[in-house]
Amino acid sequence: MKTSLYALVAASLIATPLAAQPANGAVAEDFKPSSLNQPGQDYPQVNSQGYARFRVVAPEAKSVTVSLGLGGRGGTTLTKTADGSWMGTSEGPLDQGFHYYHLSVDGGTFNDPGTLNFYGSTRWESGIEIPASDADFYALKPVPHGQVQQILFNSPSTGTQRRAFVYTPPGYDANKATRYPVLYLQHGWGEDETAWSNQGHANLILDNLIAAGKARPFLIVMTYGMTNTVHPGQPGGLASFDIKPFQTVLLDELIPYVDSHFRTLADARHRAMAGLSMGGFETKLIAPTHLDRFGAIGLLSGGTISMDDVARWPGFKDKVRLVFVSFGSRELDRGRTMLPPGAPPSDPRANAAALKAAGINSVFYVSPDTAHEFLTWRRSLHEMAPLLFRD
Amino acid sequence: MKTSLYALVAASLIATPLAAQPANGAVAEDFKPSSLNQPGQDYPQVNSQGYARFRVVAPEAKSVTVSLGLGGRGGTTLTKTADGSWMGTSEGPLDQGFHYYHLSVDGGTFNDPGTLNFYGSTRWESGIEIPASDADFYALKPVPHGQVQQILFNSPSTGTQRRAFVYTPPGYDANKATRYPVLYLQHGWGEDETAWSNQGHANLILDNLIAAGKARPFLIVMTYGMTNTVHPGQPGGLASFDIKPFQTVLLDELIPYVDSHFRTLADARHRAMAGLSMGGFETKLIAPTHLDRFGAIGLLSGGTISMDDVARWPGFKDKVRLVFVSFGSRELDRGRTMLPPGAPPSDPRANAAALKAAGINSVFYVSPDTAHEFLTWRRSLHEMAPLLFRD
Numbered sequence: 001m002k003t004s005l006y007a008l009v010a011a012s013l014i015a016t017p018l019a020a021q022p023a024n025g026a027v028a029e030d031f032k033p034s035s036l037n038q039p040g041q042d043y044p045q046v047n048s049q050g051y052a053r054f055r056v057v058a059p060e061a062k063s064v065t066v067s068l069g070l071g072g073r074g075g076t077t078l079t080k081t082a083d084g085s086w087m088g089t090s091e092g093p094l095d096q097g098f099h100y101y102h103l104s105v106d107g108g109t110f111n112d113p114g115t116l117n118f119y120g121s122t123r124w125e126s127g128i129e130i131p132a133s134d135a136d137f138y139a140l141k142p143v144p145h146g147q148v149q150q151i152l153f154n155s156p157s158t159g160t161q162r163r164a165f166v167y168t169p170p171g172y173d174a175n176k177a178t179r180y181p182v183l184y185l186q187h188g189w190g191e192d193e194t195a196w197s198n199q200g201h202a203n204l205i206l207d208n209l210i211a212a213g214k215a216r217p218f219l220i221v222m223t224y225g226m227t228n229t230v231h232p233g234q235p236g237g238l239a240s241f242d243i244k245p246f247q248t249v250l251l252d253e254l255i256p257y258v259d260s261h262f263r264t265l266a267d268a269r270h271r272a273m274a275g276l277s278m279g280g281f282e283t284k285l286i287a288p289t290h291l292d293r294f295g296a297i298g299l300l301s302g303g304t305i306s307m308d309d310v311a312r313w314p315g316f317k318d319k320v321r322l323v324f325v326s327f328g329s330r331e332l333d334r335g336r337t338m339l340p341p342g343a344p345p346s347d348p349r350a351n352a353a354a355l356k357a358a359g360i361n362s363v364f365y366v367s368p369d370t371a372h373e374f375l376t377w378r379r380s381l382h383e384m385a386p387l388l389f390r391d
Numbered sequence: 392m393k394t395s396l397y398a399l400v401a402a403s404l405i406a407t408p409l410a411a412q413p414a415n416g417a418v419a420e421d422f423k424p425s426s427l428n429q430p431g432q433d434y435p436q437v438n439s440q441g442y443a444r445f446r447v448v449a450p451e452a453k454s455v456t457v458s459l460g461l462g463g464r465g466g467t468t469l470t471k472t473a474d475g476s477w478m479g480t481s482e483g484p485l486d487q488g489f490h491y492y493h494l495s496v497d498g499g500t501f502n503d504p505g506t507l508n509f510y511g512s513t514r515w516e517s518g519i520e521i522p523a524s525d526a527d528f529y530a531l532k533p534v535p536h537g538q539v540q541q542i543l544f545n546s547p548s549t550g551t552q553r554r555a556f557v558y559t560p561p562g563y564d565a566n567k568a569t570r571y572p573v574l575y576l577q578h579g580w581g582e583d584e585t586a587w588s589n590q591g592h593a594n595l596i597l598d599n600l601i602a603a604g605k606a607r608p609f610l611i612v613m614t615y616g617m618t619n620t621v622h623p624g625q626p627g628g629l630a631s632f633d634i635k636p637f638q639t640v641l642l643d644e645l646i647p648y649v650d651s652h653f654r655t656l657a658d659a660r661h662r663a664m665a666g667l668s669m670g671g672f673e674t675k676l677i678a679p680t681h682l683d684r685f686g687a688i689g690l691l692s693g694g695t696i697s698m699d700d701v702a703r704w705p706g707f708k709d710k711v712r713l714v715f716v717s718f719g720s721r722e723l724d725r726g727r728t729m730l731p732p733g734a735p736p737s738d739p740r741a742n743a744a745a746l747k748a749a750g751i752n753s754v755f756y757v758s759p760d761t762a763h764e765f766l767t768w769r770r771s772l773h774e775m776a777p778l779l780f781r782d
Contacts, residue, residue, distance in 0.1 A: 038514055058499025062451050084498070103501075107475070108449025110494075110501040117508055117515060123429055124508060140552050142545055147557075149540030150594075154533055161531050166538075173652045176567065203541075261564045 027051055027089060034115065034128045036098075041114040050093030050130045052076070054112065059084030061106050068094070068101035068128065075101075095330070096132040097375025098199050100125040118199050121190040127199065132375055136208075137382050138201040143211035144170035148203050153257040157248045158227050164254060165193055166262065167203045169210055169217035179263045181218040181270035181389040184250065184294075185381075186225045186279025188302075193224045199374045205382050215385040218270075221258055223250070225275070225282055243285045250286065251293060267295075272388055274298025274324065276377045288313040288320075296322040296388055300380040301331060301372055304348035307358060317360055324384045325352050326365040328376035363387060418442055418480060425506065425519045427489075432505040441484030441521045443467070445503065450475030452497050459485070459492035459519065466492075486721070487523040488766025489590050491516040509590050512581040518590065523766055527599075528773050529592040534602035535561035539594050544648040548639045549618050555645060556584055557653065558594045560601055560608035570654045572609040572661035572780040575641065575685075576772075577616045577670025579693075584615045590765045596773050606776040609661075612649055614641070616666070616673055634676045641677065642684060658686075663779055665689025665715065667768045679704040679711075687713040687779055691771040692722060692763055695739035698749060708751055715775045716743050717756040719767035754778060 031045035031053050043055035054066050056078060064086040069076030078086035100120040103110045111117055117124040146169040155162045169180065185202065187195040196202040202220055209215035227245035259266040273287040273294045274280070280302015287294040288309070297320060299305065305323055310316050325348055332349075352364035365383045367376040422436035422444050434446035445457050447469060455477040460467035469477035491511045494501050502508055508515040537560040546553045563571065576593065578586040587593040593611055600606035618636035650657040664678040664685045665671070671693015678685040679700070688711060690696065696714055701707050716739055723740075743755035756774045758767040 040513060056499060058497050058501075060453050060497035061499065062453075062497075105496055105499065105501065106449045106451035106453075108447060108452065108496065109504055110449075110496065111504065113500055113502065113514070122431060123504065140543070142552060145543035145552070147540045147542050149538045149559075150588075151538050152531065152536035161533060161536070168540075197541075 035131070036116050036127045036129045037114050038116055043114045044112065044128050046094075046128070046130050050096060051090050052094055052128055052130070053089045054078055054087065055114070056086045056103060056105070056112065057084065058086060058105055061086065063104070063106060065104045066101055066112075067104070068099055094128075094130050095370055095373065095375070096130050097370060097373055097378070099128050099130070099373065101128060102126055119190075119192050119194055120199070123190075134379070138204050138208070138378050140204055141208060141211075143207055145207050146170050146172065146203055146210075146217075148197050151257070151261070153254060155249055155253045157253065158245065162223065162249065162254075163193055164221055164223035164258075165197055166222075166258065167197070167206060167220040168262070169206060169219070171217060172219075172263075176263075179265045181216070181272070182258060182262075182264050183218055183220045183385075183388060184255075184271070184273045185220050185222050186273075186275030186282055187222070188275075188277030188279055193222050195374075196220070196222045200378055200381065202381055205378060206385060209382065209385050216389050218385075218389055219258070219262060219264065221254065223254055225279055243282060246282065247286050251290065255293070268293055268319070269295045269321070269391075270389055272296035272298065272322070274300060274381075274384065275302055276300040276380075277302045277372065284309075288316055291315050291319040295320060296324070298322075298324040298326075298380070298384050300324075300326050300377050300384075301328060304346055304351045305355065305362075306346055306351040307354045310355065310358070310360070317358065321361060321390075322384075322387050323352070323355055323360055323362045324365070324380075324387065325363070326367065326376070326380040326383065328367045328370035328372060330369065330371040331376075332366060361387075426522070427507050427518045427520045428505050429507055434505045435503065435519050437485075437519065437521050441487060442481050443485055443519055443521070444480045445469055445478065446505070447477045447494060447496070447503065448475065449477060449496055452477065454495070454497060456495045457492055457503075458495070459490055485519075485521050486761055486764065486766070487521050488761060488764055488769070490519050490521070490764060492519060493517055510581075510583050510585055511590070514581075525770070529595050529599070529769050531595055532599060532602075534598055536598050537561050537563065537594055537601075537608075539588050542648070542652070544645060546640055546644045548644065549636065553614065553640065553645075554584055555612055555614035555649075556588055557613075557649065558588070558597060558611040559653070560597060560610070562608060563610075563654070567654075570656045572607070572663070573649060573653075573655050574609055574611045574776075574779060575646075575662070575664045576611050576613050577664075577666030577673055578613070579666075579668030579670055584613050586765075587611070587613045591769055591772065593772055596769060597776060600773065600776055607780050609776075609780055610649070610653060610655065612645065614645055616670055634673060637673065638677050642681060646684070659684055659710070660686045660712070660782075661780055663687035663689065663713070665691060665772075665775065666693055667691040667771075668693050668763065675700075679707055682706050682710040686711060687715070689713075689715040689717075689771070689775050691715075691717050691768050691775075692719060695737055695742045696746065696753075697737055697742040698745050701746065701749070701751070708749065712752060712781075713775075713778050714743070714746055714751055714753045715756070715771075715778065716754070717758065717767070717771040717774065719758045719761035719763060721760065721762040722767075723757060752778075 028047050031047045034044050045053045056064050064078040066076040069090040076088045076090050078088035112126040115126045118127040149166050151164050152161050210217050273283045275283045280299035287297045352362045355362035367379040370376040419438050422438045425435050436444045447455050455469040457467040460481040467479045467481050469479035503517040506517045509518040540557050542555050543552050601608050664674045666674045671690035678688045743753045746753035758770040761767040
């Protein structure tokens with residue numbers, strides 16, 4: 001397990017947003033505040049082409065740079081202006097969707113005071129949103145809304161009170177006789193249980209799908225996928241990562257808690273597991289060997305399932321009702337398909353096709369023009385949700 | 392209303408934590424990471440005396456200061472160490488409990504990358520926790536836990552989808568025939584609907600009280616108390632503040648949503664309103680003139696109710712089942728009792744006694760050795776909750 005997870009992280013860390021070349025050098029001067037800015041903050045801004053413009057006040061600083069801007073080429077360097085603030089514009093347009101970033105001010109790492117923070121890379125990072133052409137599917141709209149609730153559940157195996165977030169769909173409170181399927185949805189390495197609702201808008205994606213009659217109402221449960229964190233100690237390390245402790249928390253503690261505290265359909269047919277990046281890897285480690293618990297599997301930028309895998313898992317072909325595998329197109333462009341080092345070359349698209357040919361309900365999805373980032377995963381959830389729990 | 396709210400804010404802004412003199416100059420070298428640090432972060436630290444020690448990496452910076460440390464005297468100046476980091480210790484111990492702060496790095500305002508962020512002063516600020524001698528009452532313990540859920544409700548009057556957090560007590564899901572009272576609990580100026588659960592631990596306070604049999608299980612609803620914010624536009628300004636728009640949201644939109652989506656006891660006897668600082672002021676503006684909706688009132692560092700007030704409110708004496716007024720002792724020491732400018736001098740303790748003498752269930756509470764900060768309000772909630780909804 002160890003080497004595989006390292007590979008995932010390595011892939012993740014280099015998957016910074018791709019900055020295209022400037023479009024004829026003409027940057028449209030229609031910049032507006034990013035939707036993730038703190039109340040009242042004018043910067044950072046984004047324009048209609050996807051350029052980002054930053055402004056940071058630090059009149060006595062020697063240098064201010066932004067980690068975001070040009071994949072692998074050092075980000076955006078800000079320059080001091082007459083009023084003492086530091087400003088700069090990304091050299092090219094950024095990919096659509098959500099990006100983590102931070103500032104370097106005189107050699108120190110700080111967040112941009114203009115924006116909200118999101119947990120990624122094992123720290124609360126600044127976030128910026130480049131409006132996506134299809135942003136409507138995760139927009140906050142006047143439709144019936146489900147609720148996202150924090151639960152604290154007792155975990156004897158770790159000796160902790162652990163947190164999860166549970167999305168209950170619109171109507172959950174009113175339809176008191178209805179029981180619902182459940183998707184267990186995991187975050188990626190360096191993130192935590194806040195990611196799927198904060199950065200991912202999982203709740204809004206489901207609200208909108210349900211309002212449009214495109215998905216069956218179901219619960220989503222999101223918890224922290226590592227157990228070797230003692231807050232305020234060290235974040236979950238990968239060197240010591242072992243799936244077993246988290247598997248125990250999930251199977252023996254969280255699922256029983258959810259099934260006893262919520263009106264769930266508590267069988268494998270109505271329970272799915274999916275995750276992004278490391279969360280997909282965890283899904284592949286847990287769900288296929290516990291087919292009495294899970295009937296559907298989703299790997300979002302988090303690996304592939306081959307016929308060789310299927311051969312290792314008794315009953316997989318007959319029991320699993322959906323295998324959903326997705327990537328951002330830029331991940332495939334770059335050949336980074338989240339495979340453990342030493343594994344034989346494996347084309348996730350071909351693998352998905354082989355499963356389909358073998359009679360498994362296998363779906364492969366590629367998010368256009370996105371990398372190992374959250375727009376890939378928002379879109380993946382949006383594609384996967386309608387396919388889940390179709391009795 | 393305008394001038395009164397300005398007074399509140401002015402009082403709030405000067406209520407920085409009081410730093411006592413060093414205890415014989417001997418600073419105990421038993422510093423430990425603050426409980427609010429980000430995972431894996433060693434700084435800031437606090438010692439057993441309440442001193443705070445900061446460490447910020449910014450090797451090329453000219454100056455780094457911390458806004459926290461000495462009330463009104465400029466905070467803590469860090470000095471550069473051999474390894475390029477900046478370190479410093481508060482000149483004296485800080486008050487117990489939660490404090491907001493931020494850094495000034497070369498003239499710019501940034502958060503401390505070591506800590507979690509909390510919304511206050513209309514920005515996400517750094518937070519540090521000085522362990523309180525009575526911290527057990529808001530600790531996360533292995534008792535049955537309620538849930539904190541985010542709801543999004545439609546607000547026709549503002550044309551927005553608005554957010555609130557709802558605490559449901561342990562047992563809410565299991566006891567499907569039980570209906571519960573509701574406390575509407577407001578934050579202070581510059582804060583938002585996240586404050587009472589993030590900084591205030593309102594959920595843990597109730598969990599622990601309920602586990603000890605000291606409070607009746609009830610719901611807590613926390614929403615944003617200003618309506619003139621257009622995210623990502625300007626935060627709610629006080630110059631244009633008018634209670635009416637928020638009153639409409641609360642009375643005509645949020646309460647009906649809560650009563651239709653949760654199993655509530657939807658009468659005045661089982662509905663209370665309370666708030667801290669500006670939230671107390673809002674409570675006083677809304678609840679006493681809507682006694683068909685609210686049967687109990689709490690002002691936490693947020694004003695006082697006099698017999699002159701009572702005389703203005705028809706039915707108040709007969710209908711109101713609890714008037715809870717509290718302050719931190721340092722607020723009273725300093726004579727800052729949240730009164731509008733131009734109001735006659737009014738002693739909140741004497742006012743509370745006068746109400747009691749007049750036959751009103753009036754309770755006055757003073758939090759020992761705390762100022763206009765969250766330990767005052769955690770303790771106030773802890774004192775008030777057992778008194779609410781006693782049929």
